[in-house]
Structure formats: C-alpha cells, structure tokens
Amino acid sequence: MxxxxxxxxxxxxxxxxxxxxxxxxxxxxxxxxxxxxxxxxGLRNINLDIKSKKIHVIMxxxxxxxxxxxxxxxxxIEPTAGRVIVDGKNIIEISEDELREFRRYKASMVFQxxxxxxxxxxxxxxxxxxxxxxxxxxxxNQRAQKWIDRVALTGFENxxxxxxxxxxxxxxxxxxxxxxxxGILLMDEAFSSLDPLIRTNMQDMLLDLxxxxxKTIVFITHDINEAIRIGxxxxxxxxxxxxxxxSPEDILLRPKDNYITDFIKDxxxxxxxxxxxxxxxTNIANGPKILFNKSIEEALPIIAxxxxxxxxxxxxxxxxxxxxxxxxxIAAISNNRN
Amino acid sequence: xxxxxxxxxxISRSGLRxxxxxxxxxxxxFSRSYGESIExxxxxxxxxxxxxxxxxxxxxxxIIMLIIASLCYLGSRNWKLPLASxxxxxxxxxxxxxxxxxxxxxxxxxxxxxxxxxxxxLGIWMARYDRVxxxxxxxxxxxxxxxxxxxxxxxxxxxxxxxxxxxxxICVYAMPPIIRLTNLGIRxxxxxxxxxxxxxxxxxxxxxxxxxxxxxxPNIFAGINQTIMMALAMVVxxxxxxxxxxxxxxxxxxxxxxxxxxLMNGLAIVALAIIFDxxxxxxxxxxxxxxxxxxxx
Numbered sequence: 001m002x003x004x005x006x007x008x009x010x011x012x013x014x015x016x017x018x019x020x021x022x023x024x025x026x027x028x029x030x031x032x033x034x035x036x037x038x039x040x041x042g043l044r045n046i047n048l049d050i051k052s053k054k055i056h057v058i059m060x061x062x063x064x065x066x067x068x069x070x071x072x073x074x075x076x077i078e079p080t081a082g083r084v085i086v087d088g089k090n091i092i093e094i095s096e097d098e099l100r101e102f103r104r105y106k107a108s109m110v111f112q113x114x115x116x117x118x119x120x121x122x123x124x125x126x127x128x129x130x131x132x133x134x135x136x137x138x139x140x141n142q143r144a145q146k147w148i149d150r151v152a153l154t155g156f157e158n159x160x161x162x163x164x165x166x167x168x169x170x171x172x173x174x175x176x177x178x179x180x181x182x183g184i185l186l187m188d189e190a191f192s193s194l195d196p197l198i199r200t201n202m203q204d205m206l207l208d209l210x211x212x213x214x215k216t217i218v219f220i221t222h223d224i225n226e227a228i229r230i231g232x233x234x235x236x237x238x239x240x241x242x243x244x245x246x247s248p249e250d251i252l253l254r255p256k257d258n259y260i261t262d263f264i265k266d267x268x269x270x271x272x273x274x275x276x277x278x279x280x281x282t283n284i285a286n287g288p289k290i291l292f293n294k295s296i297e298e299a300l301p302i303i304a305x306x307x308x309x310x311x312x313x314x315x316x317x318x319x320x321x322x323x324x325x326x327x328x329x330i331a332a333i334s335n336n337r338n
Numbered sequence: 339x340x341x342x343x344x345x346x347x348x349i350s351r352s353g354l355r356x357x358x359x360x361x362x363x364x365x366x367x368f369s370r371s372y373g374e375s376i377e378x379x380x381x382x383x384x385x386x387x388x389x390x391x392x393x394x395x396x397x398x399x400x401i402i403m404l405i406i407a408s409l410c411y412l413g414s415r416n417w418k419l420p421l422a423s424x425x426x427x428x429x430x431x432x433x434x435x436x437x438x439x440x441x442x443x444x445x446x447x448x449x450x451x452x453x454x455x456x457x458x459x460l461g462i463w464m465a466r467y468d469r470v471x472x473x474x475x476x477x478x479x480x481x482x483x484x485x486x487x488x489x490x491x492x493x494x495x496x497x498x499x500x501x502x503x504x505x506x507x508i509c510v511y512a513m514p515p516i517i518r519l520t521n522l523g524i525r526x527x528x529x530x531x532x533x534x535x536x537x538x539x540x541x542x543x544x545x546x547x548x549x550x551x552x553x554x555x556p557n558i559f560a561g562i563n564q565t566i567m568m569a570l571a572m573v574v575x576x577x578x579x580x581x582x583x584x585x586x587x588x589x590x591x592x593x594x595x596x597x598x599x600x601l602m603n604g605l606a607i608v609a610l611a612i613i614f615d616x617x618x619x620x621x622x623x624x625x626x627x628x629x630x631x632x633x634x635x
Contacts, residue, residue: 074537103539115534119552128548129538180538 004073004184004216009046009082011068011240014039017080030239042068044240046082050233052183053214055206057231059221065240066220070188073218074107075099086184104133108177112189114169116161122172123148123157129180147175151205167198171205178209187219191226203230224263228252228272236260249277253332270297270333276313278332279322285312292321296329303329369495380502383452387501391444391582395437402440403427406613413617415624426609435584435606442573442583442610445501449508449569454562457513461520461561462546471521478514486511486575494579504581512568519561523554559622563615570611 012020012033020039030041043065050056060066071077072084075091083090091102108129116125127144131137148157151171161169170190177185187206191199207230210217221227227234228248235245244256252269255261276292287310290299303311309326349357394402406427407420414420430439464471489510493503527550535549551558577585584603591600 076533076536100539100541103537105539109534109537111530111534111537113530115530115537117531117534117549117552132538132540132544176538186537 003052003087004048004050004218005083005085006046006048006050006069006072007083007085009043009069009072009084010080011042011065011072011077012039012080013042021081041240043072043079046242048235048242048245050216050218052216054232055210055217055219055230057219057221057227057234058237059224059227059231059234060237061222063239064237066222066237067188068240069237070186070218070220073184073186074103074109104129104180106182107184107186108180108182109186109188110170110173110177110190112192114161114166114173116169116172116176118161121158121160122153122164125161125172126175126179128176133180144175144179147179148172150178150209151175165198166194167202170194170202174202174206178213183216185215185217187217189220189222192221192223199226206230224267228267236263249273253277268297270300271295273332275299275324275329276321278328279313279324280328281322283320285310285320285323287311287323289314289318289320290324291316296332299324300329300333365492365495373496376496377502380497383448383505384500384502387444387448387505390448391441394440394444399431399436410613410617412621414620416620419613419616419620423613426613430606430609433602435587435603438582438584438587438603439606439610442570442585442607445505445508445573445576445581445583446566446569446610446614449505449512450562450566452505452509453513453516453565453569456509457516457561457565458520458558461517461558462524462551464517464521465524465550474517478517481510482514486572490575490579499580501581504576504579507579508569508572508576511572512565515564515568516558516561519557519564520554523557523561524550526557527553556622556626559618559625563618563622566614566618567611570607570614573607 010021010024011017012024014020014037017039020033020037023033023037024041024044028036030044033039033041046069058066058069068077072079073086073091075084079092082092084092086102086106091099094102117128120128123141123144126148127135127137127140130140130143135143145157148154151174153168153171153175156164156168161172164172170193173190177187191202194202203226206217219227219230228251231248233245234248234251235242236251237243238259244251244260246254249272251260252264252267252272255264273296274292275290275294275296275298278296279292287306287308288302290302290311290313292313292315299311303309303324303326311324312320313322313324314320403424407424410420410423411417427439430436460474464474486507490503490507493506497503497506531549531553532545535545540548573581573583574585574588577583577589584607587603588600588607590596591603
C-alpha cells in the first residue's frame, strides 16, 4: 500500500542551491562543486523505489548523505529538486497543513539521539504523537501503555528519560513512533549509539515487531552487518549517490564495485547466502535433499558428508529445483569473484 | 587654521538652543495633547497597584507572614527558608517598617508581573526571528545602560509624580533580563528534540508550549529572578518620584544623614531580595531536576 518512490532527488547546500542544478546536470563532481562554486552536494539524482511493508536499509558511511535522504521522506529537509511520492502523492508539493497531517498519521520517526522530551515521563513521551494528533489523554495513555508493554518497558512508565539506559531510551523512541500507527517508520541510525549486545537485541525486537506489523520501514545505518541482518533490500549510498540496490545476497554475491567489495569482505557469507542462489538449475539431481531456503552454512556439512560432494536442492513440496556441488559452495564462501 | 585643531568645530550656540527648544517644545505639546489619554490608559494599572497595596497593608500581619512562609516553603521545599523569612519579617515589623515593606512588596510584585507579561512574549518573538533579535538587542542595551534620570524625565513630563511613573521606571530597568533569558533559553533548546517534535507533526503552538517553553524554563526563571533583583534595586529611585515604600525612609536618611534609619530600611530591602532570590533559585533548581544528565541542562 504505502510504496515510496524517490525520483530524481537532488539536495545542494549553499547560498544558491537551485542555481547549481545546471552544473549538476552536466555532471560536475562533488569536489569541483565545492571548490568552484562553494556549494556542498548532499544528494545527487537519487532514484529509489521502496517496497511497502518491507524493511529497506540505506547504508553509507558518515557524509554519504543517508541522514539527509531519510529526512526528505517526511520533508524535514526540503530538496533542491526532485519528487518523493508516497501513496501516489508528491509530498514535496503538498501544503504545510497536509504535510503536518502526513507526519502525524502516515510517517513516524526514530532518531539516533532518541529525541525524547527530557521533562516528560516515559508514558508522556510515548503518547506524545497521539496527543499531537489531538487524541484525548485517556485514549492516548491507553494506547501508549500497550506499546510500552510491547517494547518491554512495563513498570518504567513514570521514569524520566535520563533515568534510563540508552537501549531503554531507544525503546521509548520506538514505542513513541509505533504508537501513532503510521504505516511508514523512518529509522535514522536508530541503534547506532547503542552497545553491540543491546544493538542486536533491538534488531531482534524490530524484526519481531515487523513480522506482526508489516510496516514500510526505512532504516539508516553505517553498519553493513546491521544492514544485512535486518534489510530485505539494501541501498548503498556514497557521496550522495546510490551505487547499488539489492537484496543482501545480491550485494554479497554481486557487489557492483570495489568500494562495496571492501565493505562486505568481513561478512560471514555462509550465514547470509541462501543455498538456492548458488545452485545450478536442473530437474534431476543426486545426493541428499536440502531445502532451498537453507543458508550455505547449514548446507555445507550435509554436502561435505556425501561421497560425490553433491546435493539436490528441493522446494518445500520436495520437488527438485537444482543441484549444488561442494566446489561452488566453497567458491561462494571464499568471495571468489573471478 | 590652528583654531580648527585646538577647538572642536561645534555648532553655534543659537543653533544648539534652537534644536533643544524644538525638541522640548515638540515633547511639551505632545504631552499637553496626549498626556491625559496616556494617563487614562495606565489607570487600570494604577487601580490594581493601589488595590494590591491596600490588600497587603490591611491584611493582619500573622496571615501575611504565614503566606510568605508557605510561599517560601513551596519554592524551596525546605524548612530553613520559611523560618528565616519569619524571623526577618518579625524583625522588620518590630522595627516599625511593616507598612513600608508591604508597599514595597506590592510594587515589586506588580512590576515583576508586568515585566513577565510583556517580556516573555517579546523574548519568544526574539527567539523566533533573527531580525527581531537584531533590532531588540541594542534597544535592550539602551534600557539597561541609559542613566535612569534621563528616561525618568520624559515619563515625569507626561505623567507627573506618582506610582505609575515609578512603576514604568522600574519596568524599563528590570525588563531586559527576562526578555534576554527567554530568548536565550528558547534558542538553546536541543535541536534534536525540536526536530523530533517536527517529525511528529507538531505545529508552531504545540512546539512552543510543549517543548520550547518547558525546556527553556530554567533560563526563564533565572530571568525572572534577575528582574526581581533589579526591580528591588530601583526602589529608592522610585521613591524619588513619589512611590511609597522602603525607599522613602532611605531617601530621608540621605537628605538628613540619619545613619540608623538608612541602614535599617536598606537592610530590609536586602532581606527581601535574599528571600525572593533563594526561594526562586531553589524552585528553578527543582525544575531542572528532570533534566539531570541530559544535554539540555
């Protein structure tokens, strides 16, 4: 339902951003734009379709423009040129009132630094979006309580943010964003400031919630492991341009350039790549049967234990889809691009 | 030619006199034609001040003491300050300064209230528009540095001697801190928190009331505190244009070299200042408690 389509989006910072468009269309580099025209390039010609009800991760290092990009989706930042179409409406062109409605009901946001109101308790923070929508206090509190329970903060309703750890504060931030029932959830490096262990817990919580909520989630991160762990689709951003978009397997198996190859070299490939994506398609195959959605890591011991190092890949009805040899598994794990 | 360097080339005496006369006459005719309507405009303020002063003077002293002590307790949540205030007021009453003290409290309260009512919106306005800040800042500098008697003069010419000119003189001097600190407080509100409010679709009013003012409150309170202190500092000067209160005996003491009288009334003003200051400071600190450990301290 809530597909997001970003079309020809540009963002330039400076005194005369619109005037820089003619140079950008001619293909000026970020460096030249800064040196010759004293304008900073934020985003260049972003075209991206974000599928509804899926988690789409936008990954990039600092300065790549990822936080700028996500802020265009609820127009906290105005673009220099381009369109952002949500539910068939270009939100760049809607009026101030429509935009407020959009932010209240359609898209909520979770922030890297939490953005909680320090003078309000947990329950007051979680009900904040509902009160802004104009809900009465009783209803807002009831709904807020439900989400506080969902993020396992029951009992902390009357605590103030500063009394809680970062992970707990971000759960408040998540509950606040979910409480408005918006179909789109924008998460700007939401887990980046948390400890590794707590970060993994939060990722699990998000994946768990998503199974049930099916929201359109746009998730910003600089961490490739996080991107691969939670993303259904991943876009990699560099210097304000998207250089590759695809599923985690796409990115791992078919990285578009050396920049991405560098990124993914430390990833545990065996756990991410599905056996079906490296099989040779055929109707007849020998060896033990392996279900198509198993990871290489799970399939490897089965294949290794067979005499001829081959296995058959089958779908959930037992029909043969293809065959996999030990060599091809080893090639996929060893990052062999030649 | 040498004259040019030793003597500053100044306007001729008659020319200067003409300029001065022109300004004086213009203001006098303005005063004649509008003085009365300006006076009528300030009448409600005068009535309120007189009513409040009478209320304080006519209320039995034990009740006043009780009210002050409980206000001190509400402010500080501590028994020390109420106790100190009861002792102070007992001494003030015993030394015959009760009525003057009540008049002064009435004057300071009304002046502070006026400063908050006018100053806070101005501060908010200043925080919203850089251009307003640029325009108001020099004006505030003038208000704080211009010798009091200089702006007292036109006020006196317009309104004559009395409570209202005194009140205006106090407000001109005491209002800048509340304006400045409201502006500062709102500008210092964490940008991330404001962005979050924006992202959830808060409109200007919701942002102001639910985010900006609450988070600016510690600074706003510091401003109110400053305003009260500066208003108290103006009590003696206000008494020169006929405002009743602790300033009158101090003025008499200066004119007649009564050391004890001056000292006692002067110290009563100091005592009021300390009591106001401490209760408000404690209250301000309590407001900040929620923010402990947060960036927006």
